[in-house]
Amino acid sequence: MERRPTCELLDTDSGTAMEVAESLLDLRWFNRWFGGLGTSREMMENVVRETRRNSFSLLDVASGEGFVPQFLTSEFARSGIQLDFTLLDRVATHLPKNGFAAKLVGDAFQLPFRDAAFDLVASSLFVHHLAPQDILIFVREALRVCRVAVLVNDLIRHPLHLALAYAGRPLYRSRITRNDAPASVWQAYTVEEMKAFFERAGCPRVDVRRHYLYRMGVIAWKAREQAA
Numbered sequence: 001m002e003r004r005p006t007c008e009l010l011d012t013d014s015g016t017a018m019e020v021a022e023s024l025l026d027l028r029w030f031n032r033w034f035g036g037l038g039t040s041r042e043m044m045e046n047v048v049r050e051t052r053r054n055s056f057s058l059l060d061v062a063s064g065e066g067f068v069p070q071f072l073t074s075e076f077a078r079s080g081i082q083l084d085f086t087l088l089d090r091v092a093t094h095l096p097k098n099g100f101a102a103k104l105v106g107d108a109f110q111l112p113f114r115d116a117a118f119d120l121v122a123s124s125l126f127v128h129h130l131a132p133q134d135i136l137i138f139v140r141e142a143l144r145v146c147r148v149a150v151l152v153n154d155l156i157r158h159p160l161h162l163a164l165a166y167a168g169r170p171l172y173r174s175r176i177t178r179n180d181a182p183a184s185v186w187q188a189y190t191v192e193e194m195k196a197f198f199e200r201a202g203c204p205r206v207d208v209r210r211h212y213l214y215r216m217g218v219i220a221w222k223a224r225e226q227a228a
Contacts (some may be wrong), residue, residue, distance in 0.1 A: 001159045003193075006183035009176045010069060011129060013091070024173035026181075028067050031124075035215035039045050039153045040068050040124060043217045046207070047120065047149060048081060055082040056119040058147060061138075063087035064124035068097045068153070069122075073100065086118070109137045111145045120153040128188040132197065139201035147168055150203075152218040155188035161214035162186065191216050 009015055010023055021060070031037050047056070060069045067087040076083050085101040088111070095103045108126070117139055121142040142150040165182040172178050173177045189197075191208050194216060198206040203220040211217055 001162070003157060003189065004186040005131070006185045006186045008129065008180040010180055015174070015176045018177050019174045023176040023180070024065055026172050026174055026177040027064075027125075030073075030181075031068060035212035036124065036153065037068065037071055037213040039215045039217045040072060040122070040151070042209075042211065043151045043153065043219055044072055044076065045084075045176060046219060047151070048076075051148060053119075054080055055084070056148075057084045057086070057087050057117075058120045058122055059088060059099075059111070059113070059118045061111070061121060061123045061142070062129075062177055063089050063103070064094050066101060066103075070096075070100055102209050106170065109134065109141060109165045111141045113145045115144050116147045117145050119146065119148045120151055121146040123151075124153040125184070127152050127154050127194070130213060135197045136201045139198055139203070139220065143201065143203065143220065146222055149222060150198075150218075150220040152194070152216075153219070154194070154216055154218070155184055156210065156214040156216050157185060157188040158214055161188075164213075185214075194218055 010020065063069060066087050069087060073085060074082045087101050087103040088106045089095050089097055090105065090107065092105050131213060132136060139150065162182060162185045165185045169178045169179065170179065195206050195208045198218065198220045204223040205221040207219045209217050
């Protein structure tokens with residue numbers, strides 16, 4: 001199945017306020033029940049085990065309403081792990097109105113932070129929106145801004161995944177989701193493609209795992225000499 005770049009309506013803010021709100025509820029549903037939260041939680045658990053630390057600063061890129069960061073903050077607090085998130089999105093209205101984390105508007109290709117400003121840079125369901133050359137730009141920026149690793153939670157392109165996205169259309173709340181769910185699968189990447197992008201961007205070590213219902217979790221570790 002070849003990748004096919006496809007317009008996603010939520011990216012272009014196409015739709016009424018109600019349609020956008022319902023589409024965000026659909027995204028919460030996908031993340032809660034179909035692998036999104038589990039993938040991010042397992043990646044973070046791997047980082048905790050490897051680093052043996054109990055506190056991390058994180059930049060979440062293309063954060064939107066911040067549902068995944070908020071879940072992770074609460075989940076890890078139960079184990080005594082402090083996650084201090086900063087949320088970044090291209091449009092202020094995409095960001096949450098509550099104050100659980102710092103938030104700002106910014107460009108994922110020119111992150112407005114100094115080198116090694118955060119322990120981790122994370123993104124969820126963002127990279128599949130990018131063309132191959134733009135993935136390299138984003139990964140290099142994310143590596144520049146992090147001290148420890150870049151964490152990417154995204155979809156896996158697969159014919160069965162596409163069939164499931166179309167089959168679920170009657171269950172989606174919003175017409176935006178009925179367009180965007182299959183569009184996301186069409187323009188997602190395979191595990192092999194994603195790993196190759198990170199390696200081309202200069203990551204010395206890339207761990208990629210497949211997760212439930214065609215999710216992938218990518219941990220791109222930064223070399224110690226780069227973090228210094």
